[in-house]
Amino acid sequence: MKPKRDPPPVRVYVKVNSDFDATGAVTPRAIIWADGRSFRIDAVRDYRPASTREDGREGDCYTVIIRGEEKQLFFERTKTVFGGRLGRWWVECRGAAAL
DSSP, X not given: OOOOOOOOOEEEEEEXXXXXXXXXXXXXXXEEXXXXXXXXXXXXXXXXXXXXTTTOOEEEEEEEEETTEEEEEEEEEEEEEETTEEEEEEEEESSSOOO
């Protein structure tokens, strides 16, 4: 019998409240799910440039602390500009989309 495998992670796009400083650096402050649940980001532990393997899009990965747990929050830059839209935020989830 084959061992049961965890489902692959799925990309879930979320709303993120962020602050921008005078230099343009962004600091995410809260993640808001489509169903209205909101999770305050207690701290940003790390930031690094990151790109997605599937489509090569440029972006950033933020290691954040939410309720004492370390999570990964991604910002995906769009290559085309649709008005003021420059990119979108997402998280990887397995199974039920919950932090």
